Amino acid sequence: MATTTMAAALGSGLRRAMEDDPRVVLLGEDIGRLGGVFRVTDGLQRDFGADRVMDTPLAEAGIMGVAVGLAYRGFRPVVEIQFDGFVYPALDQMVTQVGRLHYRTGGTVRMPVTIRIPYGGGIGAVEHHSESPEAYFAHTPGLRVVSCATPQDAHTMIRQAIACDDPVVFFEPKRRYWVKGSVEDEVLDDALPLDRARVVVEGTDVTLVAYGPLVVTARDAALAAADDGLSIEVIDLRSLSPLDLDTVETSVRKTGRLVVTHEAQRSGGLGAEIAASITERCFSLLHAAPVRVTGFDVPYPPAKLEEHFLPDLDRLLDAVDQVMGRQHSLTGWSA
Amino acid sequence: MLRSDVSDGRALPTTEEPPDPELVQLLAPDGTRRADPVYDAWVEDVDAERLLSLYEDMVVARRFDVEAVALQRQGQLGLWPPLLGQEAAQIGSARALRPDDFVFTSYRENGVAYCRGAAPVDLVRVWRGNALAGWDPWAIGMATPQVMIGAQTLHATGYALGCAKDGVDSVAVAYFGDGATSKGDVHEAMVFASSFAAPVVFFCQNNQWAISEPVGLQSRHPLADRALGYGIPSVRVDGNDVLAVMAATRVALDRARRGEGPSFIEAVTYRMGPHTTSDDPTRYADPEVREQWAAQDPIVRVEQHLHTRGALSEDRAQEVKEHAEAFAMELRDATYGMTAPEPLTVFDHVLVQPSAELERQRSQYAAYLAMFEGTSGGDE
Numbered sequence: 001m002a003t004t005t006m007a008a009a010l011g012s013g014l015r016r017a018m019e020d021d022p023r024v025v026l027l028g029e030d031i032g033r034l035g036g037v038f039r040v041t042d043g044l045q046r047d048f049g050a051d052r053v054m055d056t057p058l059a060e061a062g063i064m065g066v067a068v069g070l071a072y073r074g075f076r077p078v079v080e081i082q083f084d085g086f087v088y089p090a091l092d093q094m095v096t097q098v099g100r101l102h103y104r105t106g107g108t109v110r111m112p113v114t115i116r117i118p119y120g121g122g123i124g125a126v127e128h129h130s131e132s133p134e135a136y137f138a139h140t141p142g143l144r145v146v147s148c149a150t151p152q153d154a155h156t157m158i159r160q161a162i163a164c165d166d167p168v169v170f171f172e173p174k175r176r177y178w179v180k181g182s183v184e185d186e187v188l189d190d191a192l193p194l195d196r197a198r199v200v201v202e203g204t205d206v207t208l209v210a211y212g213p214l215v216v217t218a219r220d221a222a223l224a225a226a227d228d229g230l231s232i233e234v235i236d237l238r239s240l241s242p243l244d245l246d247t248v249e250t251s252v253r254k255t256g257r258l259v260v261t262h263e264a265q266r267s268g269g270l271g272a273e274i275a276a277s278i279t280e281r282c283f284s285l286l287h288a289a290p291v292r293v294t295g296f297d298v299p300y301p302p303a304k305l306e307e308h309f310l311p312d313l314d315r316l317l318d319a320v321d322q323v324m325g326r327q328h329s330l331t332g333w334s335a
Numbered sequence: 336m337l338r339s340d341v342s343d344g345r346a347l348p349t350t351e352e353p354p355d356p357e358l359v360q361l362l363a364p365d366g367t368r369r370a371d372p373v374y375d376a377w378v379e380d381v382d383a384e385r386l387l388s389l390y391e392d393m394v395v396a397r398r399f400d401v402e403a404v405a406l407q408r409q410g411q412l413g414l415w416p417p418l419l420g421q422e423a424a425q426i427g428s429a430r431a432l433r434p435d436d437f438v439f440t441s442y443r444e445n446g447v448a449y450c451r452g453a454a455p456v457d458l459v460r461v462w463r464g465n466a467l468a469g470w471d472p473w474a475i476g477m478a479t480p481q482v483m484i485g486a487q488t489l490h491a492t493g494y495a496l497g498c499a500k501d502g503v504d505s506v507a508v509a510y511f512g513d514g515a516t517s518k519g520d521v522h523e524a525m526v527f528a529s530s531f532a533a534p535v536v537f538f539c540q541n542n543q544w545a546i547s548e549p550v551g552l553q554s555r556h557p558l559a560d561r562a563l564g565y566g567i568p569s570v571r572v573d574g575n576d577v578l579a580v581m582a583a584t585r586v587a588l589d590r591a592r593r594g595e596g597p598s599f600i601e602a603v604t605y606r607m608g609p610h611t612t613s614d615d616p617t618r619y620a621d622p623e624v625r626e627q628w629a630a631q632d633p634i635v636r637v638e639q640h641l642h643t644r645g646a647l648s649e650d651r652a653q654e655v656k657e658h659a660e661a662f663a664m665e666l667r668d669a670t671y672g673m674t675a676p677e678p679l680t681v682f683d684h685v686l687v688q689p690s691a692e693l694e695r696q697r698s699q700y701a702a703y704l705a706m707f708e709g710t711s712g713g714d715e
Contacts, residue, residue, distance in 0.1 A: 025500070051500055057530055062489060062523030069493020069507070072437070072478060075500070077493075089519075096483050097490070104467040105479055107684040141685050165687040195690065242690030 001184050007177040009151035010040045010116075013158035014078065016185070018048055021076060024162055026053045027063050028080030028116075037082055038118055038177055060086055064093035067113050068101070076112045076162055084119035084171075085128025085300075091136065098167045099142030113167045114158070119147075120213045120263050121310055122175035124303040131300050132212075132264035137169045138241035138273075145241040146194060147171040149215035151181035153238065160194040168194070171240070173213035197244035199251065203233035206320050207251040209260045209274060211237035214311060218261065221316040232320065240270055245277050252282050257323040258290040261311045266294040288323040348551025350543035351603065352624055353631050358603055359583060360573040364631045366639030374582035381578060383646035389430060389577050390637045390647075391655045393422040396446035397634060398659035399666050403445075403459065407612040411670050412462040416443045420575070420607030423633030424540045425510075426450060427580030428602070431588060432508065437494050438477040439487035440510040443540075447510060451475040455662060456669035465673055484545075485511055485518030488537060492524045495535035495591070504592040508536045514545025516561055517553045525565040525597070532596035536587040537562065539599065540574060542606035547619040562599030574602030575633040605631070678704060 004012070018024045026041060032055035035042030045053035056063050060081060067077035081087045087094075094115065101109045121130035137145045144166050148154040154172070161168035192198060200215065201222045210218035215236045222232040233251050237244070252258050258278055260271040271292035279290060293311045301309050354364070361378065363369055381389075396418065403415045418425060425446030432438065432450075440447055445458055448470070457470035461480075468479040481487035491509035498505045515521050516539060528535050541558055543550050554561065562569035568590070572583040580602055587598035605628035609616050641647035682689075682697040689697075 054531075057523070057526045059523040059526060061520055062527050065486060065489020065520060065524065066493035066496065066527055069439075069490040069495070070497045071493075072472075072490060073494045073497025073501070075497055092483070093486065093489070093520075097486060100467075101479070102687065103684050105472065105684075106466065106468060107687075108468070108471055108473070109479070110687060144686065242686075242692050245692065 001182045003180055003182050004151055005178050005180050006148070006151045006154045006172070007038055007040050009155035009181075009183045010158055010172060011042055011044070012183070013155040014041065014044060015047075017078070017159050017162040018044065018052065020159075021162070023074060024052070024076045024078060025070060026078045026080065027056050027067060029056060029058055029063075029082050031055060031080050036080060038174065040116075040172075041080065060090035061093055064090040064098065064115070068093065068097050068111065071111050071113050072109065076114070078114040078116065078162055081115065081117045083129045084117055084131040084133055087117055087133060094137065094143065094169070095140050099140045102166070103142055110165050111167045112162075112165050114161045115167070115169045116158070117169065117171050118174040118177070119171045120173050120175060121300060121306050122213065124306070126303070127300065130306065132262065132295065134169075134171055134240050135264055135269050138270055142167065143241065144168045144195070144239070145171070146239050147173065147212035148238070149173065149176070149212060149236050151179065151183045152186075153236075155183045156186045156188070156191045157194060157238070160188055160191065163188060164194060171212055175213050176216065179216070195239040195242055195244060197238055197247040198236045199233060199247065200236045201232065201234035203231035203255065205231045205255055206257040206259060206323055207233050207235060207248065207255045208316065208320070209235045209237055209248055209258065211240060211262065213263060214261050217311065217313055217316060220313050221320065224313065224317060225320055230320065230324065243270075243274065243277070245274070245281070248274060248278055249281050252278050253285055256285050256287040258286070259293060259316065259319045259323055260290065261293040261316060261319075263295050263310055265297050266292055267297050269294060288325060291319045291322050293319045348549050348555070350549040350551065350605075350624060353605075353627055355571075355603065358571050358573040359579045360576050361578040361582060362576045362636050362640055364575075364636050366636045366643055368640065374579065374586070377582040377585045378578050381581065383641065383644055386578070386637065387641060387646060387651065389426055389581070390634065390641060391658060392426040392430065392446070392450060393577065393634050393637070394655050395659040395662050396422050396426060396449055399449070399455070399458070399663045400445065402663035402666050403462065404608070404612060406459070406667060406670050407462070412459060413464045414611050414613060415462050416611045417608035418443055418446050420628065420633070421540055421542055421604050422446055423577035424574040424580055424602040424604050427577040428508070428538055428584040428600075431581050431584035433505070434476055435503070435505045436476060436508060436588070437491075437505065438508050438510065439491040439494070440477065440480050441484070441487065441512060441515070442480045442482055443512070444480065444510050448475070448477060448480075451477045453477070454669075455666035456673070459666060459670045460673070463670060463673055465676055485515035485521040487511065488515070488521045488524035489527070491535050492528045492533050495528065495533035495597075496531055498534055499531075499594075504534070506534045506536060506588050506591040508538055510538050510540065512545065513539065513541040513543065513550045513553055513558055514548065515539070516558050525562060525567055525599070528597035529565045529567050532594065534591035534594070535597045536584065536591060537567070537597060537599040538584070539601045541601050541603050543604075544606045544610065544620070546610040546614060547616075557601065559599060559601035567597050567599050569599035569601065571601045571603055574604030575631045575636070577633060577637060604633075
């Protein structure tokens with residue numbers, strides 16, 4: 001067991017995947033000699049060669065379409081989109097090709113493409129470098145969408161994603177790249193499957209569902225609430241499509257209260273889907289209406305305003321107060 | 336050539352009128368064999384018998400294409416994109432390929448699919464609305480045709496990069512039209528192909544029309560010139576000359592196999608029919624121009640050439656006709672013989688491992704359908 005950052009854990013996961021399968025190739029901008037702008041692919045081109053770790057022209061649709069062709073040829077391409085906000089030129093190929101070829105061809109053509117996207121805010125970046133576009137992809141059939149929250153999951157899940165025969169959009173919470181944690185070289189068959197959520201804190205009063213960068217925040221909220229005598233169950237969703245609703249349902253059947261949080265804008269987001277699905281399943285058991293704590297329905301704001309956009313510890317606790325029906329909630333913000 | 340009056344910024348963009356003396360041409364419209372110092376050598380092996388075989392392919396393609404249009408008119412197919420007029424471009428190029436090459440096309444390349452070995456039933460499956468793909472791509476070395484304009488050029492480029500990585504000399508061929516050359520995907524494909532010297536052939540059928548928009552709206556310069564900007568050698572060839580198309584394709588394939596990277600072929604032809612059976616070209620196409628192109632017919636010139644050489648006997652011509660007729664009838668029978676897919680197959684193959692949520696939707700819908708069993712509201 002070693003203690004590493006999430007970025008390094010992703011890098012070692014990629015390395016393992018490339019060692020395990022010679023058909024794994026990496027494509028992206030600046031991933032070669034530079035090692036990626038976040039250094040996730042550091043050293044991989046040196047060790048595996050420019051044929052397997054390819055710096056590409058600056059064209060995301062091109063990268064994605066070329067990955068489709070490589071997958072047609074039997075490769076397992078791993079694409080790095082440099083920043084969340086740069087994925088939109090590739091959206092067309094992802095939605096109309098990557099996610100559909102298996103369905104289109106009646107299961108004949110598989111698209112084992114992994115699309116890595118550093119995402120989310122909180123790093124004081126310029127426009128287009130802090131976005132959370134996961135709902136676009138979760139809404140698209142044929143794409144698996146996941147996000148990791150710990151170095152261990154980063155390492156194991158990237159290996160699982162690459163080994164998966166379906167396309168996987170892999171959202172990496174960039175503001176947690178430098179969070180350290182212990183990382184074991186897990187046997188993939190023994191690890192929690194890629195499409196399963198994980199209960200990371202057990203509790204009995206409120207179910208708090210988070211993923212990616214906000215899992216840390218949700219754990220902090222559970223700790224803080226415990227000081228206040230409240231027992232919060234925190235679920236790290238991990239898989240955003242398909243959703244592991246069974247795990248969430250099991251928890252809500254116990255707690256009767258649901259709070260969902262994500263950085264992405266609220267309307268049409270994953271919080272809405274989870275709240276609706278759990279309400280359908282658990283309506284008569286709910287003590288309060290589910291509450292969403294999300295980014296607002298605005299484009300990502302300038303860095304000096306992002307603290308007002310991003311859900312934080314206090315907003316999570318406020319939502320907990322709301323579902324608990326507490327009289328002394330923080331004021332001014334309503335779900 | 337493009338009409339000169341389009342460069343003044345006022346005249347409407349237009350299509351091209353034949354003949355263009357600068358195109359590579361080995362068989363003139365009247366069937367005369369024209370000598371070419373570069374391209375003759377590439378079709379030296381195409382003797383009368385082989386030319387007859389290409390002729391036969393074109394006749395078959397035209398015949399089943401006409402049949403499919405008729406089937407659409409009779410309500411048996413939902414839609415069909417006719418290839419009428421583009422037989423030489425499709426057959427001449429497809430017959431230059433090896434089985435281990437891999438083809439990525441648009442939806443109009445049914446002549447190419449025929450050459451690759453698609454069965455009649457495979458050609459109509461999609462157009463009857465029974466499936467989203469007609470054939471097994473691995474079985475015939477041809478990807479499922481692309482509806483999104485130009486997207487397949489990137490797939491071909493990626494596949495070609497894979498061939499190079501695998502150390503084989505197979506080539507990927509991307510078929511697309513004049514309209515596609517305005518798409519970012521096509522330009523990005525050329526950037527990637529050039530930068531990595533990918534063994535890919537960009538085969539552009541300039542049929543003058545993107546539905547109702549003339550080629551002059553896509554480009555005020557010959558399309559082949561676009562490739563030059565990416566450092567990709569290109570050629571404009573008479574797309575109605577099966578021999579010239581084959582020669583140009585062979586040159587490009589050879590370049591790719593030798594590791595010298597991509598090529599771009601502009602096969603200049605004319606879409607003699609509508610964009611699809613839903614289209615009405617009388618609203619936009621000049622019938623006089625169409626008549627000029629009719630005089631350039633790709634099949635007639637081969638026929639005349641073979642007659643001149645005494646290589647097309649009446650018996651042989653009859654055989655060709657019967658073969659074409661038989662294929663068309665097979666296509667007709669296959670269309671009529673196709674049964675609608677089972678309702679619950681709508682849920683199949685979204686993911687390799689189906690998700691629990693989708694399985695739930697499947698069983699819920701199955702239960703819903705079961706409610707109608709034995710009632711007059713069912714789908715009996």
